[in-house]
Amino acid sequence: MSENLASKLREGTKHSHTMAENTAFMKCFLKGIVEPEPFRKLIANLYFVYSTLEEELQQRCNHPVVGQIYFPELNRKANLEKDLTYYYGRNWREQIVPSEAGKAYVTRIQEVAKIEPALLVAHAYVRYMGDLSGGQSLKKIARSSMDLLPDGGTAFYEFEQIPTPEARKAFKAKYRQALNSLAVDDILATKIIAEANYVFELNRNLIQELEADVKAAIGDRVFDLITRQDKPGSTERPPGNTSVELIAAE
Numbered sequence: 001m002s003e004n005l006a007s008k009l010r011e012g013t014k015h016s017h018t019m020a021e022n023t024a025f026m027k028c029f030l031k032g033i034v035e036p037e038p039f040r041k042l043i044a045n046l047y048f049v050y051s052t053l054e055e056e057l058q059q060r061c062n063h064p065v066v067g068q069i070y071f072p073e074l075n076r077k078a079n080l081e082k083d084l085t086y087y088y089g090r091n092w093r094e095q096i097v098p099s100e101a102g103k104a105y106v107t108r109i110q111e112v113a114k115i116e117p118a119l120l121v122a123h124a125y126v127r128y129m130g131d132l133s134g135g136q137s138l139k140k141i142a143r144s145s146m147d148l149l150p151d152g153g154t155a156f157y158e159f160e161q162i163p164t165p166e167a168r169k170a171f172k173a174k175y176r177q178a179l180n181s182l183a184v185d186d187i188l189a190t191k192i193i194a195e196a197n198y199v200f201e202l203n204r205n206l207i208q209e210l211e212a213d214v215k216a217a218i219g220d221r222v223f224d225l226i227t228r229q230d231k232p233g234s235t236e237r238p239p240g241n242t243s244v245e246l247i248a249a250e
């Protein structure tokens with residue numbers, strides 16, 4: 001067993017996390033610039049990603065490794081469907097297609113599920129731990145920025161069964177424990193960390209595709225002002241020790 005897979009994952013992906021936070025799309029997001037068109041495209045791509053991920057995880061719920069980190073209360077597909085109805089209307093299914101980066105992400109999940117299912121741990125970790133962490137601040141920013149109707153448009157960030165900051169903190173501790181008790185040797189742990197870094201890259205590609213839309217909406221000058229400086233990433237700090245900005249948002 002590889003002890004402390006949870007810390008190894010956090011440590012081993014912190015540079016990727018910093019890069020994700022420093023993408024132009026995320027920098028604008030954190031400054032309160034969330035444009036409806038790129039945002040709904042992101043939700044559409046995430047729908048394809050999570051549908052695939054959750055189907056592959058569910059099919060392997062008896063797998064000795066994958067089964068240990070399958071928590072149906074994390075499933076996002078149904079909530080993404082709610083958001084798609086909000087942004088595209090009832091016939092959302094006919095209106096959305098995955099982008100190039102979205103297709104590549106989906107293909108990778110399917111490939112890993114077939115060839116080495118234990119690597120699905122990396123896919124679940126990057127998305128769900130992220131959604132339970134920074135995702136909660138992003139929800140508040142999206143709501144105030146887009147002036148959404150009450151209770152509409154941010155179901156993706158809402159975990160009905162893990163509804164409060166305390167519950168999310170406890171759940172993340174449980175998830176880290178589950179990671180630490182996986183029957184994974186050091187070689188497999190190294191592969192999972194490498195895959196997690198690749199998952200960050202797939203996510204970066206997904207949001208980089210949306211930059212042109214953001215730029216078109218806010219103009220070159222403001223876009224350049226907002227995106228020219230990098231900041232230290234949230235996971236460069238010890239777990240739970242978030243920046244003042246993010247604590248205020250939670």
Ligand code: HEM
Binds near residue numbers: 009029125243
């Ligand atoms: C601007 C965007 C983002 C912000 C503000 C943000 C913020 C945070 C914060 C504050 C934490 C630490 C939570 C804690 O210590 O308990 C965290 C953890 C995490 N985030 Fe992000 N994040 C962002 C983007 C992303 C993206 C794009 C991904 C991946 C798709 C991601 C994946 C993760 C993961 C996997 C963790 C858990 C690290 C660990 O403790 O093992 N984040 N994020």
